Amino acid sequence: MTDVQKPWSGRFTQPTDRFVEEFTASVGFDRRLALYDIQGSIAHAKMLGKIGVLTESECQAIISGLEQIASEIERGAFAWSVALEDVHMNIEARLTELIGEAGKKLHTARSRNDQVATDLRLWLRDEIDRISAELRRLLAAILDLAEGEVDTILPGLTHLQVAQPVTFGHHLLAWCEMLERDLERLADCRRRVNVMPLGAAALAGTSFPIDRFYTAELLGFDRPARNSLDAVSDRDFAIEFAACAALIMVHLSRMAEELILWASPQFDFVELPDAFCTGSSIMPQKKNPDVTELVRGKSGRVFGHLMALLTLMKAQPLAYNKDNQEDKEPLFDAVDTVLNCLRAFADLIPHLRPKRESMRHAAKLGFATATDLADYLVRKGIPFRQAHEITGRAVRLALERGVDLSELPLVELKSLCGQIEQDVYPMLTLEGSVASRAHYGGTAPDQVRQAIQEARRRLAAGH
Numbered sequence: 001m002t003d004v005q006k007p008w009s010g011r012f013t014q015p016t017d018r019f020v021e022e023f024t025a026s027v028g029f030d031r032r033l034a035l036y037d038i039q040g041s042i043a044h045a046k047m048l049g050k051i052g053v054l055t056e057s058e059c060q061a062i063i064s065g066l067e068q069i070a071s072e073i074e075r076g077a078f079a080w081s082v083a084l085e086d087v088h089m090n091i092e093a094r095l096t097e098l099i100g101e102a103g104k105k106l107h108t109a110r111s112r113n114d115q116v117a118t119d120l121r122l123w124l125r126d127e128i129d130r131i132s133a134e135l136r137r138l139l140a141a142i143l144d145l146a147e148g149e150v151d152t153i154l155p156g157l158t159h160l161q162v163a164q165p166v167t168f169g170h171h172l173l174a175w176c177e178m179l180e181r182d183l184e185r186l187a188d189c190r191r192r193v194n195v196m197p198l199g200a201a202a203l204a205g206t207s208f209p210i211d212r213f214y215t216a217e218l219l220g221f222d223r224p225a226r227n228s229l230d231a232v233s234d235r236d237f238a239i240e241f242a243a244c245a246a247l248i249m250v251h252l253s254r255m256a257e258e259l260i261l262w263a264s265p266q267f268d269f270v271e272l273p274d275a276f277c278t279g280s281s282i283m284p285q286k287k288n289p290d291v292t293e294l295v296r297g298k299s300g301r302v303f304g305h306l307m308a309l310l311t312l313m314k315a316q317p318l319a320y321n322k323d324n325q326e327d328k329e330p331l332f333d334a335v336d337t338v339l340n341c342l343r344a345f346a347d348l349i350p351h352l353r354p355k356r357e358s359m360r361h362a363a364k365l366g367f368a369t370a371t372d373l374a375d376y377l378v379r380k381g382i383p384f385r386q387a388h389e390i391t392g393r394a395v396r397l398a399l400e401r402g403v404d405l406s407e408l409p410l411v412e413l414k415s416l417c418g419q420i421e422q423d424v425y426p427m428l429t430l431e432g433s434v435a436s437r438a439h440y441g442g443t444a445p446d447q448v449r450q451a452i453q454e455a456r457r458r459l460a461a462g463h
């Protein structure tokens, strides 16, 4: 392994220690950046050609050599070497092997420090786009489901106790709101990812008359980074992405938790598709919501990656430090985890079967329309605090009788408050309760129908 000549061999009198070679190498994981490294190198070579640092034929040789390497990597025919430490030196060494002298010129006006920061940003930009596409697919699936559940009523909960009836469509739209904010956050993060470090070289820039605006344009970056020291050293873009990923996982874990509860026989609000569940090796009756549980559980590792990246960056002096090599594995795993979890949900939701009768039955328990009775009394001129008190007594009465509020006879209700009339009963039904919440953002079916249309329009417009 150590027979490979290191780029720094001129300065050193000892070969690298075997263990140190393994310890410092990143090729085991950063090879994932290979195609972005090549993309960046091709743009760099073209820029060097444009400013006359490389001849036309050197430039051509470098580009076709790099293209051949890309194809070797894609075919799995590339021989990675730990002695060559990282993805950058592996590719450069192979390039020189393929095209000779010209290959040794590619690294002019560049350092691995600006190179790796560029690779990581190019890669993350693509991953953000993939994650955003998956978020959109999930959003579309939830909106489709919501469309059919605009009139479905289930108990809305606070403290996991029955609070007020809501429509299932409305509940699903709450999920959509969370995910839409996640999409916005990613779009915002992407703007700061899409800035090009290349040209910062090791830390201070380079003595060659490079054209960074040209390279940035070739690579689709919005602009070159403004400060060379900052460009090679900061990984806040990665931290920011990890924070976005962590919030996506927070949201998915909340959805997962609800699905797990709803699929339990105690709730029985939904049937999860068999294809997304597993059985028990001992208890024949079991159908376990493994996929949703895993999504809930995997949130932990993404939070961990965010913490790892924050800690990695904390107190690092300018400019580049090798600490930053440790940014890749957490970032890679955060991307993979978020993508897989979004995919699992986007695939599962279209097969979710809501159990409308069960939801309705549950909404009838727990006096979900008590607030509607209090509101009714307020409309009859009774101050809310007093109305609350009267309604509380009505609930106690209904509890004693073992009936719902809507089943208390009018005489009984009148004994609590003389102003209660026959017209109270429509208010105490589930339909009456949800229909009355007809303002913007409310749970009334008409509002929900409109909210779904608006969400669809936003999704189609790409924001």
Ligand code: ARG
Pocket: 026, 030, 086, 112, 113, 116, 320, 322, 324, 325, 326
């Ligand atoms: N493998 C390194 C990393 O991931 C590449 C940059 C190395 N630069 C250096 N000066 N050792 O950060």
